[in-house]
Amino acid sequence: MTASCNKYYISAIIGFTFITLSGCAPVEREVPLATRIANATPAVAVTARGETAPVGTANADAADDPAIWRNAANPAQSLIVGTDKKAGLYVYGLDGKTRDFLDAGRVNNVDLRDDVVINGQKGILVAASDRNDLANAKVALFLLDPATAKLTALGKVDGGKGEAYGICLYRDAAATYAFIVLKDGTINQIALDTAGAAPTARIVRSMKLASQSEGCAADDRTGILYVAEEDAGLWRFDASATGSTTPVMIAAADGRNLVADAEGVAIAPIGEKDGYVLVSSQGDNAYVAYRLSDDSYAGRFRVGAGAIGGTEETDGIDLMLGDFGPAYPGGLFVAQDGHNAAAAQNFKLVAWDDIAKALGLR
Template structure:
């Protein structure tokens, strides 16, 4: 600690001596310093979550109805209260009071007691000392969420979650708030679900968003103040991570939050990361993990998005409004006081960035 005359300068603030001891730059300056981002506008939005005037909406998941794309469904978390099911018009179809569930993912055609079902998994942080995975089925017609039960996922606070299949087994990757990642093998053969931790990985600091690329068996995890990491997602694979993008204030501005995966034309594949610090989204090529571009959801018919936590993207036909795919982003600031999710056409993002149609 440096002392001079009648004032004290904390060492951590020495580098900010000329600009003031601030923990973070104003949003306008963060945007100005970051790599430029193109603008798109949302084509829809969901009804706000029920927890008003709180940081509540967090993470979405999408089920695409292959037979009737316009009847596809969205599941979103209110991390103070539970899970919502929405239709593509953003209307609430169901709500389940699951308490403090943070992130969510889903997979279709999972055998539950011998019957193919849509399985929804949420990170359950009702007990911050013992992480759990809350499991549900989603009815494709009624949009009703039915609880299956919870399975333990290690000691610590549940935070992020994503699902991935490997050799016929569905795995949940539970990201604890301290950066610990447990790979949990899920079993739905019995009267209630079971889970077994088969492998543990670790990042140094607070982490949350994740996604599994099932084709390459890669797991991508965002360490909020550090950047995006890649792990081997196979249950017997190595546990050493590789950093593929830094939260350096340029391409990704901390916090690095939600992570999503897109399949493009041919073999083109993309990783998307919520660059929460400057209200933008970063796209990387999944093939070589290089930077592709950045976009921001600006105000239009619907509002802009700010301070986005969770994101999701599914490529495919979702009907006339979203013919090439659907991107969903949590909106952290809503004029009405309750957060919601914005719906954006993947075609609009590709056109703005200049990706192949």
């Protein structure tokens, strides 16, 4: 979490007018946690059914963002890719055990897509926001082998000038794209070409939010991109490469439903257009769901301590519906845990069925 000025957060609440205030208003997370929780809309509690091994970087804010790959042929053998933003990428099984680690340096967020043509064959493409050069953002690309759970580096492509922060992938009939979110709120849409021996890319357009942003998720069905601006709230954009670059606010970080920082973003797609978008309400250790159909508020939940510990100060999240085996028959929600008892940070695994039941979602 950061201690940044909250100017734009105030302007967003009073109606999308971009104004400049003299001085800085206090941000939500400078208020004691107990007060933030007391002021926020009540959140129902769920518990995790699993967790990953801790990342290798101890005593640091290191684990950050997960991405889920579902094995349709053998759901219990699905995989989770997670970042240690100080060191590289981990691959975990659903049992939480480490299957692979690749030293990729400072990679912050991660996403993946299956059935992408990679060097002439279809495979699982993994993309991470690469912060090894803070002045020049890169998208680091990898191939995930589902049989061995091993990652192979494919190369890096240009992400624009600035510090790489968030990333999410999007696919339409024309191409596979990476949206890279720079720390200053710039969002570059990058058309990827991984068909040849080395990946190539081009920035097809840029969008801008007013302040520090990170988490994002794109809905391949509806062509909508969702981005969290930490002190302002959750926005959506047209994800088409030729679409409007004007953002539409879904929810302000009002200290009630959504408590700054607004962090990780994930989508629960249902049918052709319906479902939910979830965002990490980091300021009060909660998660908020909004309906995709009309952007309306659908509920809040926390991952509390049970047989496995709960989550606090979550950065990245991911969510995928479908069968993931006996423990997660309806889908899997994965959240970074910022305080994993005495161990290094890790990721907690929650059954979507538990979340949907607690919130009364269909």
